[in-house]
Amino acid sequence: MKSDLKQLGKETAIYGISTILSRFLNFLLVPFFTNIFTQAEYGIITNVYAYIAFLNIIYLYGMDSAYLKFSASKEFGSEKETFSSAFNSVFLSSFIFSLIIIILQNPLAKLFGINENQMVIVYFISGTLFFDSISNIIFARLRFHNKALKFAGIKTFNIIVNVTLNVILIYFLKFRSEGVFIANFSASFLTFIFLGNELFKSYTFTLRKELLKGLVKFGLPFVPAGIASIITQVIDRPILLALTDASTVGIYQANYKLGIFMMLYVSMFQYAWQPFYLKKSEQENAKKLFAKVFTYFTLIGSIIFLVLSLYIEEIVKIRILGFYLVGKDFWGGINIVPVVLLAYLFNGFYINFVAGLQIQKKTHFMPLVSGLGAIVNVFTNLLLIPLFGMLGAAYATLLAYLAMAVYQYFLSQKFYKIDYEWNNIIKISLILIFVFTLYFIIKINFTDYTTSLKIVIILLYILLLKIFNLISFRWFSDFFNDFLKLKKNNKDNF
DSSP: OOHHHHHHHHHHHHHHHHHHHHHHHHHTTTHHHHHHSSSHHHHHHHHHHHHHHHHHHHHTTTHHHHHHHHHOSSSOOOOOHHHHHHHHHHHHHHHHHHHHHHHHHHHHHHHHHHHHHGGHHHHHHHHHHHHHHHHHHHHHHHHTOOHHHHHHHHHHHHHHHHHHEEEIIISSSSOOHHHHHHHHHHHHHHHHHHTTHHHHOOOSSSOOOOHHHHHHHEEEEEEEEHHHHHHHHHHHHHHHHHHHHHHHHHHHHHHHHHHHHHHHHHHHHHHHHHHHHHTTTTTTTHHHHHHHHHHHHHHHHHHHHHHHHEEEEEEEOOOOTTTSOGGGGGGGGGGGHHHHHHHHHHHHHHHHHHHHHHTTTTTGGGHHHHHHHHHHHHHHHHHHHHTTTHHHHHHHHHHHHHHHHHHHHHHHHSOOOOOHHHHEEEEEEEHHHHHHHHHHHHHHOOOHHHHHHHHHHHHHHHHHHHHTOOOOOHHHHHHHHHHHHHHHTTTGGO
């Protein structure tokens, strides 16, 4: 079990380093956009990307997950045949979807909020969706073959191109919002070109009926599940826009982006987690292994949550190339950040619990879970935004992810029971609540010592984790040394 945990930890770290670097570079666009665009312009860009998120789900229709599942089980043939069938299916359907977008460009432009002078944006959106969808199948293959370093390198390249082109087009060439979408399309196209070598290694012109039927049957439930999940992620923006204004949406989105630090952690775990549990599910100790993974995930996530929640005010005031990390005009929404961080952590719980349904091929239940999250999110947004404004929208997202995690847990336990280490999870939660409460009590009475107090609180939290045997400093040391060895041994993946 120890070696399996180390393998997951190493791959998570590799995905994590690339994800952190990539997302950080992408995050640099937040101070760039919020210091150049108006609140309303930034709100419209955000709104367009909310719709793109929905379309990404439809374009891919779960074929990346279906490929991983059937490549691991070899139920319908070799990994090469499975990959080629999945890729060919997505290629053909994505081409048709993009053609439809171009044909319907006028009504879609109105839906996106794009004016007549920026219709070219629709073409770049359709192209970006096409290249992203077919590239995602190839990225799934890299994950399946444990080529984490190559995956990381190409993902990082994508973001570097995107960020660089945004700066050139918007800052130097004076493009407005259309520059954002031109840069995105260019990065997606070049990423596919870089993946070409990996594609031709295993590609065959095949589309077997039986295999395709199995892939679609497994993957299609990801569409309603994914759409419902995206609703949970982005529906707060359109509702907030309807109940307030574009400026409020811009402020909300800029501060919501600060949740990226927890999202990074959850995302890099998810990249390594899905192929890991699909491959390890046949092992005798699989369930015990998965329970231990959840404990470590919660432990590390709690530390990230505490540190970021305490230092978020200092983080937003960091200057990069003369720009604040978040423009001054957007600081009014900083109070939503701890809520967003906690929401992403609960989303990580949901990702942990989803393993049971995929292992047992019960993916048709997934739309029920995501649907619950969407319903909770829409209802609570409509209820809380009029009362608390953008803070209400943040709490709505938190409640939605909490509902999804709880429902996913009980549903997965029905088909694939895992005895999670709830005693340790409860200890971690209680210690976290204790140090947070202690921090606010002391802060009220000793405001002049806030900086020192934050350091003491973090050290106290780690000390209490150690006292209750929830953390091992030796484990982190061994993990770091093993990770360096893995990095050295996997250079040939590039």
